Amino acid sequence: MRIRRRRTAILAESGLVSMGDIAFQLIIFFMVAASFVQSTALNVELPNASDEVQEERSDTITLQASETALALDERPVDLPEVSALLRALLQERPEPDRVVVLLTSDDVTFQRQAVLMHAIRAAGGTVALMYEEEGP
Amino acid sequence: MRRCVPLRDSSLLTMGDIAFQLIIFFMVTTSFMRDGSHVDSPTLPRSGTTESSIAVSLTADGTLTLDGERVDTPEGLVPRIAELLAGREGSAAREVRLRCDRTLPQRVYRPVIEAIADAGGVLAIIHDLEPETSP
Numbered sequence: 001m002r003i004r005r006r007r008t009a010i011l012a013e014s015g016l017v018s019m020g021d022i023a024f025q026l027i028i029f030f031m032v033a034a035s036f037v038q039s040t041a042l043n044v045e046l047p048n049a050s051d052e053v054q055e056e057r058s059d060t061i062t063l064q065a066s067e068t069a070l071a072l073d074e075r076p077v078d079l080p081e082v083s084a085l086l087r088a089l090l091q092e093r094p095e096p097d098r099v100v101v102l103l104t105s106d107d108v109t110f111q112r113q114a115v116l117m118h119a120i121r122a123a124g125g126t127v128a129l130m131y132e133e134e135g136p
Numbered sequence: 137m138r139r140c141v142p143l144r145d146s147s148l149l150t151m152g153d154i155a156f157q158l159i160i161f162f163m164v165t166t167s168f169m170r171d172g173s174h175v176d177s178p179t180l181p182r183s184g185t186t187e188s189s190i191a192v193s194l195t196a197d198g199t200l201t202l203d204g205e206r207v208d209t210p211e212g213l214v215p216r217i218a219e220l221l222a223g224r225e226g227s228a229a230r231e232v233r234l235r236c237d238r239t240l241p242q243r244v245y246r247p248v249i250e251a252i253a254d255a256g257g258v259l260a261i262i263h264d265l266e267p268e269t270s271p
Contacts, residue, residue: 018149022156029160041186041260045227046253110245111238114178114261121183131246 042118044127059097061089061125065116066105079115086123100125105132178238178263186260188231190220194248196237210247217255232257 063082064071071077072085090098100120104113120127175195192213193201200207207213217232224230232252236245252259 018153021153025153025156025160032160032164040182040184040265041231041233041262042180042183043186043227043231044259044261046249046259104242106242108242109238110236110240111178113242113245114180114238114263117261118180118183122181129249131242 042114042121044117044121046127046129060099060101061086062101062103063116063120064103065108065112067107067109067112079119082116083119083123086120086125090124098125099128101128101130103130103132175235176237176239177235178261179266180263181266183263186231186233186262187228188233188260190217190231190257191233191235192217192248192252194234194236194240194245196239198240198244200248210251213248213251214255217252217257221256227258230256230258231260233260233262235262 062073063086064074069076070079070082072082077085086100090100100123102113102116102120104116117127175193191203193199200210200213202213202216207216221230221232232255234248234252236248249259
């Protein structure tokens with residue numbers, strides 16, 4: 001009789017302990033799964049090739065970039081001041097006219113392209129991508 | 137002998153715990169492989185987030201994948217992304233994750249960006265966060 005009592009007590013304790021372990025692991029699992037659902041991202045809506053060609057405007061802002069140089073409406077600028085200059089140019093324009101054409105040369109890396117797109121977005125602009133074609 | 141009996145029981149229970157941990161481990165590693173783990177993403181300040189389930193990956197050696205499956209040319213992405221986006225309304229629903237190596241030049245990543253735009257997708261550039269600087 002004594003032996004039976006001891007066994008029952010031990011089994012009940014170990015069941016409770018493992019239940020705690022499993023509950024803890026489930027918490028970790030859902031925390032990990034939740035962190036996978038969201039990622040930090042720069043969201044850019046681009047016009048596609050099938051969209052109607054928009055009328056070219058004389059006051060469109062153009063940010064021209066190579067890997068080493070940068071020009072805002074053909075005026076050389078430095079990267080840290082781009083966002084502030086764009087904000088000043090865009091602040092009095094209504095929403096549909098806040099398009100900034102980002103014209104990049106063939107050597108521009110993805111890092112630089114992403115930084116420039118972020119600067120345009122941060123200034124409240126809408127990104128339109130254009131690329132300089134390599135000559136024959 | 138009496139002491140050995142409960143020890144055997146508890147080792148059976150921990151074996152279940154270990155098996156559960158192995159399941160989680162393989163689930164996590166599989167999701168890394170699907171998203172293309174060997175991509176050195178660009179570094180930017182915090183901008184936004186995406187919950188898109190469509191993932192395009194372009195590695196430093198030019199390997200292009202859509203949801204873990206290799207795609208031979210960027211043009212091949214257009215019908216497949218368009219099919220995945222069918223019936224989705226609104227910018228957030230049409231986001232496509234782009235995980236692209238930050239050192240790639242424009243001539244390599246440009247066709248991929250154009251393919252996503254042509255398929256009607258909204259570009260969601262996955263990036264690492266810049267280390268925060270104290271004011």
